[in-house]
Amino acid sequence: MAMAPSVTPVQTIEHLTIKTPAKCFEKMGNLKLKDGDKIERVLATFRVLIADLCEQFNGGHPGSAMGMAAIGLALFKYTMKFSPSNAQFFNRDRFLLSNGHTCLFQYTFLHLLGYKNMTWEQLKTYHSDHYDSFCPGHPEIEHEGIEVTTGPLGQGVANAVGLAMATKHLGARYNRPSYPVVNNTTFCILGDACLQEGVALEAIQLAGHWKLNNLVLIYDNNQITCDGTVDLCNTEDVNKKMEACGFDVIDIEDGCFDVYGIAEALIKARASTEKPTFINIRTIIGIGSRRAGDALAHGVNFGAEDVGNIKRCFGMDADAHFIISDETYEFFREVKPRGIKLEEDWNAMVKEYATKYPDVYEEFQARVEGRMTADWTQLIPKKEDFPTAPTASRKSAGAVCNPLASGLQNMMVGTADLSPSVNMIWKGKVDFQHPDLKTGCGINGDYTGRYIHWGIREHAMASISNGLAAFSKGTILPATSSFFMFYIYAAPGIRMGALQRLQQIHIATHDSIGTGEDGPTHQPVELANLYRAMPNLLYIRPADSEETAGAFITALNAKNTPSMISLSRQVLPQYPQHSSRDGVQRGAYVFIDEPAADVTLIGVGAEMKFAVDTRRVLAAKYNIKARVVSFPCQRVFDKQPVDYRRKVLAWDSKLPRVVIEAYSPQGWERYADAGYSMHRFGHSLPGAVAYKYFGFDEEVIAPRVVEIVELVRKHGIESIRGEFRDLNETRQQGHYEY
């Protein structure tokens, strides 16, 4: 029988009894550690090295990295289960640095622990002009040993919650008695700033709610931010607050030297059976420097003289630079073989598990390798499966996504408290909840559940989902859902997902002014501009059910980037004779062809109706022939060969192109000569009335298109190109007033 791997515990460390001195340098100079000389020297070496590295490039963030040294020793030498030889070991403990600017802390430990890419030469590229440095200014997921990209504060805390959720979920699904194939712990260091950012505060509520006892938040409590001491802007009782949020709290008074105490706390936190743990560790920023405990130690190098002070303070040679003693390397030498052993034990366990539980193993192995757990192409409804009656595309999305979610064990679908609106509930769904929770509404769940009630926390939803997706490539495919407008709250998290190329599907319902009565606070008119401009992200607006199927197919195929599918609240006509899932996968396509067309109308998503109806009015009233292009995704279209793009936009025919979309038009100028758009915020009216109020009405649009066609007939296409025309003037005056 395989055993869960275990790490040598902390008893080998002698307790460091000397307390940290007060935060002035003078007292620090008198510091004499009674015991643990080796630890003392390793800490000193680490701290001095950080100061040297920042000095070299005249910048960087040395202070906190130095302050946190003892935390690093406690974590990497005495607590965590991981394997420097294989950074991707599936069941490794995860480590995140939410205060990402202290990245030199992590890079230096990666070097000392023997990660192969983090050579001494690489470590010295921090803040340099080396194009291919593995030591960017904030940790980046692309590099060995980095779990997630951090930097924007608070994000790492949310990511850590996602990683801890992933473990709980996978463990609940795949662990069997004596075979804990997924039981790792997530450790996250955070700074004072992370405890101020809303996204972390949201994520903390959820971690407490879900009782993620495999999550350890390590607070580098140095009480310093850029502006000065934290009490300039925060005087809350943080421990009490964390307890109120459902965390166990441990205090460490002497976080600069008490390696033993920290390791003890970390190991206790990992063994915790009930709650996540918050370890509040008092440290001193820039310890050893004359700027110790001061904001000046945060974001700049110390200057040569003060680096000398630091070295003297720690009993090192003030004139020697970049010294890493053999003793220091030796100190960490055991970690690598221990990691190899861990992995060997795990592999052996999984091998036995495969024999004993072949069915569950097969699925588990697919998860480990990031393969889909079922043939998803068969799960997507066919065109003929969709009703032809007008259907809200949020309903269509449910029809497409729910069979996927039901059939694919790697999908985890959640909503920011809009279950009744976003239609993402599939038959038999189980909520991701702590198994002991009994809710007032009788909807309980357990950790095997794959439906997530994020609460009204769009930002945490996106950022925690990044953590879920980052657990191991392809193991979990998170789908989030909310009103499109409220993805503005989630934008920082969405961006981090796009930056990290984490596959996810964001299901954004109630797009455009068609959302109606809820009014301008709920009617996105400008948000698509952000997501269309955001690198990597695919923002897809399907026009009907068939196109919605195409949108999901596109998103599922996009293994290296998130997608956002933008859907209507209101019912939309269905165009089975025109719409095409294959077309969506090319970004844009000819929706209604017209051999002798006078104009191309570009219809988009929920406003396709206006393009099709305007075409009808143009023909009937004005004897003008229009072809219609459907344009669900600009980024996908940009990827098509130029011939295809020109064909779709009838480039050779020199037709005027008019895009009709109830959004700000920026960006459409690349594909169209004129736009019927929104130039102001919306208005609280029933959806159909809101459209009419702003002139979205084929009878109003058609004559404006006629003007363009006549201009072109009279003066040629050249007369209108190069100066995009805004055709919609109906109640758009807001655009020009300030």
Add this chain to the structure above:
Amino acid sequence: MAMAPSVTPVQTIEHLTIKTPAKCFEKMGNLKLKDGDKIERVLATFRVLIADLCEQFNGGHPGSAMGMAAIGLALFKYTMKFSPSNAQFFNRDRFLLSNGHTCLFQYTFLHLLGYKNMTWEQLKTYHSDHYDSFCPGHPEIEHEGIEVTTGPLGQGVANAVGLAMATKHLGARYNRPSYPVVNNTTFCILGDACLQEGVALEAIQLAGHWKLNNLVLIYDNNQITCDGTVDLCNTEDVNKKMEACGFDVIDIEDGCFDVYGIAEALIKARASTEKPTFINIRTIIGIGSRRAGDALAHGVNFGAEDVGNIKRCFGMDADAHFIISDETYEFFREVKPRGIKLEEDWNAMVKEYATKYPDVYEEFQARVEGRMTADWTQLIPKKEDFPTAPTASRKSAGAVCNPLASGLQNMMVGTADLSPSVNMIWKGKVDFQHPDLKTGCGINGDYTGRYIHWGIREHAMASISNGLAAFSKGTILPATSSFFMFYIYAAPGIRMGALQRLQQIHIATHDSIGTGEDGPTHQPVELANLYRAMPNLLYIRPADSEETAGAFITALNAKNTPSMISLSRQVLPQYPQHSSRDGVQRGAYVFIDEPAADVTLIGVGAEMKFAVDTRRVLAAKYNIKARVVSFPCQRVFDKQPVDYRRKVLAWDSKLPRVVIEAYSPQGWERYADAGYSMHRFGHSLPGAVAYKYFGFDEEVIAPRVVEIVELVRKHGIESIRGEFRDLNETRQQGHYEY
């Protein structure tokens, strides 16, 4: 001597001793109130009316509005100091509905209290197709009696903190012994959702830190959100958490009927001398309905049958609709004259104050009227005042803004913990802090202070600033500051400021990839697309100090909208012979003219350098003549007459136009034929190196411009118009990969 006005306290209300029944309808049917028959009938009338109004239009959010009825009685009849005859009475207590979807609660009270615009006919337009309804789906600032627009959850809490800050600040500055000219209280109702949104959690930390004892947060604790009971996603100990954040906490068990208890708590909260107050009031959503206490009572009407149930439950005629008894109107009759008296007393006090303190009165009066407190045009440095040596535009912004902040008493300037980076500290600045606070870094302050340490809370910074700006038009001009990238955290708040047309200045430093080493997490490439598309907002990117002056002048003149001034971290060349503050105020202008030009280069902000240097290379190496246009603000340019716009862009000369900006190009296609842009996220390198890495280098740009010029020479301008060309291919591959 004038006295602070006072309101008749609550002793006239008899205590309602009957406890709310459990949340099922059957028990409710047996409810018999022992006392306070009148209150009982008014509550019933109110609740039934809400149900009727939603039923009429087959939608809306009735449940919470009904649950909160008793809170409304306690607030508007027994606690608040305000004047329905003059919604703008300067020293009125402010009321905000952070759970804005319950707006019918507020609209109905506005009607019962006698606000002149909220006629019975108007009240019935809720959720109707009336174009000019005063009852939109969420409260909107444009309408009488509404302090701020709410709806996006959590925002109202932050706005309330801003309003309470405004009072503290104005009071500290202008109150004199016996003359409390500004001493109002801010009351904010919030729902379960608001306590999950990060922006509210950030704002709550700050309210506690600042000890805003004039802030009362009223928690409509109905434990229901869209998805079901709150325990699906939140099981924290909220009272303990609020205490940890520095609030006094009061519990009300029977929030549906205990008008006396609620009023007592509210009045106690207003009298509080130390801390802000959190009143946790247990209510029942949809009380009286068969859906009482259920998520089904949240966002839809009840249906005719259940509306009948509600009426029967409260002892009213099930067949009568829209009944407001005389007794109900009578119940609120005293509020209006009381408000008039309040205002008369205040006016009398201010009159005496004017005599006694003429100097301070003059300034106070300017604040009340929303006038600038000094001639700001004189405070802006002249062109010749700026150094000609290369200067970071964040430094230029300091040079422009600090004299303004120093001289204008209505400016409040703050930063999201980036004081050392954003350069917004003026000589003699005082921090806005509780006067008893003694910080560890010795930077103390008091409520007269106008420099705000927001902490690392960009979202709260923007949303609280909306509250500051909304106190009374022009009374406070908030200026926020942070790295441009982190205004993505603030986006929901920025949007609400733009929607409400609140004048503010957002100072966004470290724009574009020039930010450097911090890497892609800190290098905005797509965020400008959001802010350029966002209605009303002016996103301004100045190229040098003179243009920075122009940006501030534009922002100060924009009385009805916020501006965002986007600035460089790195030093920029100064162009005193070309740059023009007047030009900035037209959005774009000719920077370097060239009579026989071959091409127009559009330079923007920190990347102006590349336009100017490319022009030089084009002339020297390729014998191509370029004119340069500076284009700091698209929205301002769009406002210019077409003749001006065409002249700037050399429309008649049919020159190719190439924009050079290290951002995603979407939106530039309207003004340019080609762009040298970014199509992917940035890279961690020193700023100048990062530019080079991505091909921002005049030697690389020039030949690409030559290609365009030659195309035009060969095939005419028409050959390149209508299909925007991306000229920058240097390491841009990310654009097309997914």
